[in-house]
Amino acid sequence: xxxxxxxxxxxxxxxxxxxxxxxxxxxxxxxxxxxxxxxxxxxxxxxxxxxxxxxxxxxxxxxxxxxxxxxxxxxxxxxxxxxxxxxxxxxxxxxxxxxxxxxxxxxxxxxxxxxxxxxxxxxxxxxxxxxxxxxxxxxxxxxxxxxxxxxxxxxxxxxxxxxxxxxxxxxxxxxxxxxxxxxxxxxxxxxxxxxxxxxxxxxxxxxxxxxxxxxxxxxxxxxxxxxxxxxxxxxxxxxxxxxxxxxxxxxxxxxxxxxxxxxxxxxxxxxxxxxxxxxxxxxxxxxxxxxxxxxxxxxxxxxxxxxxxxxxxxxxxxxxxxxxxxxxxxxxxxxxxx
Amino acid sequence: xxxxxxxxxxxxxxxxxxxxxxxxxxxxxxxxxxxxxxxxxxxxxxxxxxxxxxxxxxxxxxxxxxxxxxxxxxxxxxxxxxxxxxxxxxxxxxxxxxxxxxxxxxxxxxxxxxxxxxxxxxxxxxxxxxxxxxxxxxxxxxxxxxxxxxxxxxxxxxxxxxxxxxxxxxxxxxxxxxxxxxxxxxxxxxxxxxxxxxxxxxxxxxxxxxxxxxxxxxxxxxxxxxxxxxxxxxxxxxxxxxxxxxxxxxxxxxxxxxxxxxxxxxxxxxxxxxxxxxxxxxxxxxxxxxxxxxxxxxxxxxxxxxxxxxxxxxxxxxxxxxxxxxxxxxxxxxxxxx
Numbered sequence: 001x002x003x004x005x006x007x008x009x010x011x012x013x014x015x016x017x018x019x020x021x022x023x024x025x026x027x028x029x030x031x032x033x034x035x036x037x038x039x040x041x042x043x044x045x046x047x048x049x050x051x052x053x054x055x056x057x058x059x060x061x062x063x064x065x066x067x068x069x070x071x072x073x074x075x076x077x078x079x080x081x082x083x084x085x086x087x088x089x090x091x092x093x094x095x096x097x098x099x100x101x102x103x104x105x106x107x108x109x110x111x112x113x114x115x116x117x118x119x120x121x122x123x124x125x126x127x128x129x130x131x132x133x134x135x136x137x138x139x140x141x142x143x144x145x146x147x148x149x150x151x152x153x154x155x156x157x158x159x160x161x162x163x164x165x166x167x168x169x170x171x172x173x174x175x176x177x178x179x180x181x182x183x184x185x186x187x188x189x190x191x192x193x194x195x196x197x198x199x200x201x202x203x204x205x206x207x208x209x210x211x212x213x214x215x216x217x218x219x220x221x222x223x224x225x226x227x228x229x230x231x232x233x234x235x236x237x238x239x240x241x242x243x244x245x246x247x248x249x250x251x252x253x254x255x256x257x258x259x260x261x262x263x264x265x266x267x268x269x270x271x272x273x274x275x276x277x278x279x280x281x282x283x284x285x286x287x288x289x290x291x292x293x294x295x296x297x298x299x300x301x302x303x304x305x306x307x308x309x310x311x312x313x314x315x316x317x318x319x320x321x322x323x324x325x326x327x328x329x330x331x332x333x334x335x336x337x338x
Numbered sequence: 339x340x341x342x343x344x345x346x347x348x349x350x351x352x353x354x355x356x357x358x359x360x361x362x363x364x365x366x367x368x369x370x371x372x373x374x375x376x377x378x379x380x381x382x383x384x385x386x387x388x389x390x391x392x393x394x395x396x397x398x399x400x401x402x403x404x405x406x407x408x409x410x411x412x413x414x415x416x417x418x419x420x421x422x423x424x425x426x427x428x429x430x431x432x433x434x435x436x437x438x439x440x441x442x443x444x445x446x447x448x449x450x451x452x453x454x455x456x457x458x459x460x461x462x463x464x465x466x467x468x469x470x471x472x473x474x475x476x477x478x479x480x481x482x483x484x485x486x487x488x489x490x491x492x493x494x495x496x497x498x499x500x501x502x503x504x505x506x507x508x509x510x511x512x513x514x515x516x517x518x519x520x521x522x523x524x525x526x527x528x529x530x531x532x533x534x535x536x537x538x539x540x541x542x543x544x545x546x547x548x549x550x551x552x553x554x555x556x557x558x559x560x561x562x563x564x565x566x567x568x569x570x571x572x573x574x575x576x577x578x579x580x581x582x583x584x585x586x587x588x589x590x591x592x593x594x595x596x597x598x599x600x601x602x603x604x605x606x607x608x609x610x611x612x613x614x615x616x617x618x619x620x621x622x623x624x625x626x627x628x629x630x631x632x633x634x635x636x637x638x639x640x641x642x643x644x645x646x647x648x649x650x651x652x653x654x655x656x657x658x659x660x661x662x663x664x665x666x667x668x669x670x671x672x673x674x675x676x
Contacts, residue, residue, distance in 0.1 A: 002438065002439045003435065003436055003437065003438055003439075004433050004434065004435050004436065004437040004438075004439075004442060004467070005435035005436065007439060007442070009465050009466075009467075012431075012433065012442055012465050013465050015439060015442050015443055015446060016431075016442060016443070016445065016446035016449070016465075017446070018443075018446065019443055019446030019447045019449070019450050020446060020449070020450045020453075020459070020460050021450055021453075021454055021459060022459070023459035023461065026461070028462075030461070030462055031462070032462075034462075035426065035428055035461040035462030035463075036426075036461070037425050037426040037461060037478065039425055039480060045383065045425070045426065045478055047426055047428055047461070047462075047476065047478055048428075049387070049428040049429070049430045049462075049463055049464055049474065049476045050430065050464045051430040051431075051432060051464050051466045051472070051474060053432055053466045053467065053468050055467070055468070055469060056466065056467050057466075087375050087377055087383070088373065088375040088383065088385055090373055090385055090386075090387040090476070091387070092387045092388065092389040092430075092474045093350075093354075093389075094389060094391055094472060095342050095350065096342065097341065097342050097343040098341055098342065098343065099341065099342040100340065100341055100342075101340045101341075101342075101345060101353060104342060104345070104350055104353050104354060105353055105354070105356075105357055107354065108353060108354035108355070108356065108357030108358060109357045111354070111357070111358070112357050112358045112359055115358075115359075116359055121358070121359060121360070121361035122358050123361065123364070123368070123373040123374070123375060123385070124366075124368055124369070124370075124372075124373030124385075124387075125373075125387055126387055126388045126389050127347050127350050127351050127354075128347075128389045128391045128394065128395075129342070129347075129391065129393070129394050130391050130393070130470060130472065131393060131469045131470050132468060132469050132470070134389070134432060134468065134472055134474075136387065136389060136430045136472075136474045138385065138387045138428070138476045140375065140383055140385055140478060142377060
């Protein structure tokens with residue numbers, strides 16, 4: 001027999017998927033960032049549900065309001081990748097019996113903070129007794145079927161771009177684990193990336209409006225993993241000749257003798273969007289993001305080859321399909337790398 | 339400080355609700371069976387999310403496929419009360435790392451079984467590592483705003499009716515706990531009520547179509563509690579002169595020296611619908627349910643008094659606002675009564 005721990009998250013999902021009757025039409029493939037149902041010709045109800053679990057997703061130093069806020073951000077980030085505004089948010093809570101009223105209020109506060117940041121309200125939910133803190137968020141939104149950006153539309157020659165730089169959360173988790181804050185220039189960047197993540201909803205909505213995006217994904221499983229996902233769904237390869245790694249990550253890596261490439265590509269829980277864009281439309285997409293106060297980072301391009309390459313210390317190396325995976329790393333993400 | 343255990347589920351929900359910004363329009367009040375958002379004039383997206391937690395919701399003798407199936411039923415029952423067909427089902431799983439592949443496959447099978455029974459498909463979800471089995475289900479459906487049956491529409495003089503009889507789950511839980519099955523006449527009724535519950539979706543959909551229903555609720559918090567909820571929301575009282583207690587419950591109670599009234603009114607996890615109906619429309623409602631192969635049990639009527647009374651051994655007694663509540667009973671439901 002094979003245990004969940006040995007199977008890992010993706011094989012578990014596969015095993016469950018095999019047991020399910022498949023609906024006749026599935027406008028978004030199983031395993032994409034969101035699910036959807038075509039409730040009327042060409043009109044999609046878009047749904048997302050994602051669970052935050054205390055033992056794996058909440059570092060000790062994270063307050064409960066931050067955990068609740070993060071649970072919202074995790075879900076909104078997937079809507080952002082699809083360019084869909086959440087219209088309703090529901091929450092299911094599992095709360096250990098020894099939680100105090102003040103802690104429960106903190107959870108309410110964090111949920112509200114997250115929801116209001118993205119212009120949605122908490123409409124209802126469910127509360128349960130559990131051994132560990134569980135915060136399960138559900139989002140609902142609407143989209144036109146032909147407007148929804150999938151992972152599968154990238155074409156060879158498309159530009160690959162991200163809404164931000166990577167490599168911040170692993171140093172952040174490490175600093176928290178070591179109970180250090182690092183020099184001031186690190187502190188906010190790294191630690192905020194862990195405790196106060198943000199979803200790129202405004203950017204995602206603006207990008208969707210341009211019709212310039214051929215494929216998109218949220219990068220919460222890590223930059224390398226997410227690129228592999230687009231590659232698989234779109235049947236393209238990638239050359240990432242300008243890796244989007246934060247300058248602070250290079251500095252941090254140097255002081256600790258770590259590999260910035262590892263920190264940037266194989267981290268995770270970084271809620272940026274990764275998009276592919278036909279070069280003809282790139283300017284339009286770039287302007288749309290800048291209008292929202294954001295920035296689009298051109299990191300490489302899609303190719304017709306079945307190969308993912310990225311620039312590392314002046315030469316192109318293969319990008320592994322590797323990222324954080326529940327079960328396999330058994331517990332907290334930071335322990336998997338540091 | 340007050341712990342979650344002392345606060346109890348309802349006070350926890352209140353504490354969280356207080357932290358939330360309220361949306362300008364809320365077509366269904368917070369705390370009703372479902373949540374809804376008016377995405378277009380008069381059109382509601384109806385949403386439900388409910389979590390099944392191993393330690394409180396899964397008796398030892400329940401298989402994993404039964405647990406997964408039950409998680410679906412719990413949620414569908416709330417849609418049934420609103421007369422809404424689920425159009426999409428999402429699932430978030432928390433799985434302990436030592437679960438075997440066969441157990442995970444069972445969960446997939448049970449999810450599919452539950453979903454297909456109610457004509458919906460599992461469209462996607464999320465898998466996580468957790469200390470205990472967690473199955474969180476989300477449902478989506480559509481309704482016209484003016485068609486949605488709330489808890490608040492009952493009028494004095496309305497007939498109160500249920501879609502089935504009560505008092506089966508507590509004996510079922512007791513038999514399972516005692517590792518007994520009881521005489522054959524008990525076995526299926528009681529034990530199936532626990533391990534293989536059903537939601538009254540067909541009845542709920544048929545009732546909603548008649549326009550005869552003034553208020554409705556699913557009875558999963560127990561018969562007494564659910565009547566109190568309609569009473570509070572509709573500002574009516576009730577006289578339940580024909581309590582819907584199963585004949586088997588009376589027999590079981592006798593052999594064990596238990597009170598059938600307690601078993602019938604203060605149980606819970608019985609997924610019947612409780613509805614109120616203007617007497618003029620009763621026949622129509624009754625026929626609609628019978629057409630679906632079901633039965634409507636006339637149990638009493640709504641009054642203008644602020645009082646809930648029920649027939650017990652030949653006289654009317656007050657119905658307490660009591661039912662199973664997470665946290666307060668600390669652990670399994672059956673221990674709270676037997």
